[in-house]
Amino acid sequence: MSWWRDAVVYQIYVRSFADGDGDGIGDLAGVRERLPHLVELGVDAIWLTPFYPSPMADGGYDVADYCGVDPLFGDLDDFDALLAQAHDTGLRVLVDVVPNHTSDQHAWFAEALAAEPGSAERDRYLFREGRGDEPPNDWESIFGGPAWTRLPDGQWYLHLFAPEQPDLNWRNPQVRADFRKVLKFWLDRGVDGFRIDVAHGMIKHPDLPDTGLSEQISLLGKGELPYFDQDEVHEIYRDWRALFDSYSGGRIGVAEAWASTQERLARYVRPDELHQAFNFALLEAPWSAEEFGKVVTESLATTAQVGATTTWVLGNHDVQRPVTRYGDSELGLSRARAAALLSFALPGSVYVHQGEELGLREVLDLPDEVRQDPIWTRSGGTDVGRDGCRVPLPWSGDEPPFGFGPGGSWLPAPGEWASSTVEAQRATPGSVLRLYRSALALRRELAVLGDGELSWLDAPEQVLAFAREPGFACATNFGETSVSLDLPGDLLLRSDGAEIWTGELPPSTTVWLVEGKK
Structure with a gap:
């Protein structure tokens, strides 16, 4: 059976996992040092969030060079050493690829800005004329405000996220060819696959029509938008699947995709497309036997129609942590433990966001001055954003930063986490960490679990x-x-x-x- 059909994959948010050089920011060396924790935990693979050169306008999801490592996180030698050590310990490695948009500091965008309207350089992105002094249409940024920014020459460019993240034009053959080279670069180094950021967003409706809607983000995963889940996006994944299959060892693609129905989501994992798609329905389900049961039934039925496996997700770096979502108290912790054990028993694959194995809560009281999420800044401080689930992990000791690294940490950890460190939970019978280790050991041991x-x-x-x-x-x-x-x-x-x-x-x-x- 293919390894990914029932794999347990651990998400590493690199800047918050472990700091190897003492600058307060997690890095590849830190990940390498802490691999024994993941082997002991019993996961099958790790997924690394972006570590590429970036101005960090959006935590690295604004990529300036797809084939390098930002000095904050190390260099390519560090990556190669991490990959080799992970493979030596039996862990597979997935890396994030961000194909919907680049950084505005990427050489492609610099070339586009220097070129004339209508040029080949500008055709890499989505430049358009406005409607007088108004943007080309009413599309909204996921981070708030309009999805268009105007240049001094009068043209506007599309950015479904921050202005520093201009959207690529995936109808341009050169963009497709360049990304094939990016994928080959990492596949040739030995990575086992890719988590594909905004996998549903690369193709926009050719007419760029108005939506006529405000608060469009509320429709994500619930309704139809002309810039998400367009049918032509599947052409890209059929091409990528052929590339993955040309390599040995079971290389995979995992879609971060939002679709209006489970049936449309299942299209991303048809036999000639990607291997997995995150199933956010369980993450979004309220605490209810009826709601959880409905999600499980529908998810299994729709993926079975295309011969795919279902991928269960309770949290990630973009959403509030399960403990807080379920109650932010002992009740929330009990529910999070119960939900984890339930998800581990379901057919398919499971993704664990770092810190879930420690029962960490969302840090809701971060000081305003330390917040870095563009959602916080673009909302004028009305939306706290995602920093609360990105606070660096507590490893050991009684005081912050709890062994995260030799120095401080880029976001402060709450003092109450002293009892939640890896070190403390290893020694505590009945701890969340011990529960996860026991469950994942049994999942690996019992043939009845998994796919x-x-x-x-x-x-x-x-x-x-x-x-x-x-x-x-x-x-x-x-x-x-x-x-x-x-x-x-x-x-x-x-x-x-x-x-x-x-x-x-x-x-x-x-x-x-x-x-x-x-």
């Missing part, structure tokens, strides 16, 4: 229960009171850390049972 099918079991309204044949059952209590369950099997693992099973499932708890336990 495959599930069957729903009869259970009370507030409980979601399913079987994986032969002989495995998972049940989660989404309610506020304990429930008696009559399920076969002996206790394998509980999200609340208890080690006995009497048939009574407490609220906000998941239990794994197995028949014929060794």
Whole structure:
């Protein structure tokens, strides 16, 4: 079976994972030093967020050179050493590729600015004439405000994100050819695949029509927009799939794609396109047996239609951490533990955002002066943005920065994290870290888990229960009171850390049972 169909992939937000050189910013050397934690955790692969040369207008998602390493994070030798060590320990490595837009500091954009309107250089991007003093259309930036910026010569350029991130014109054959070279550069170095940023956004409707809508971002993943999920985008991924398949070792593409329906999302993982697409539906589901069950049923059904696997996601560097999303208290922590154990038992692949294995909460009280997310600045301070889930990881010790590196950290960690460090949780029975390690070890050990099918079991309204044949059952209590369950099997693992099973499932708890336990 292909490795990626049931892989557990750990997302490393490089600047916040581990600092190897003491400048307060995570780097590739820091990642390399901390690989033993990930081997011990039991994941199969890591995904590295962008580490390329960048002005850092958007945390590195504004790329100035797709084939290099920003000095903040090291150099290509550091990357090669990290890749080699990861492979030596059995970990595969995915890197982020950002094809929808470049940095405004990229050489291609500099050439476009220096060239005349209508030139080949400008055709790499989406330059248009305005409507008088107004932009070419009413499209809005994901980060707030209009999606167009005007140049002194009167033309406007499109940026669905920050003005420092001009959108590329993927109808231009040269853009497609250049990105094939970028992919080959990293594939030739030995990377195992790519997480594709804004995979749904590269093709825009050719007429660039008005939407007639305000607050367009609210439609992301829920409605149709002329700049997202256009049918022609799939031509690009058919070409990329052929390239991936020309390399040995199972190289993959993973789409960060938002679509209006599960059926449209499944199109990204048809047999001749990408291998995985993030399933954000579970991440967005409210804490409810009915809602979680609906997402699981629809997700499995739609990916099965195209022969793909489903990819479960509870968090990432762009969304509020699960503990806070589910309650930001002991209740939120209990629910996050239960949701993790539930997701690990589902058919398919799972992505873990760094810090989830420690039960970290969103840091909601960062001082204004340290925030760096462009959402914060472009909203005039009305939207706190995503910095709260990007606070550097706590590794050891009693005081910030908790072993993150020899110096400080680019965002301050809360003092209460002393009990949440890797070091502290390794030594604490029942900790979140120990739960994750136990669950991932069992997932690797039991052939019944990972890829495959599930069957729903009869259970009370507030409980979601399913079987994986032969002989495995998972049940989660989404309610506020304990429930008696009559399920076969002996206790394998509980999200609340208890080690006995009497048939009574407490609220906000998941239990794994197995028949014929060794």
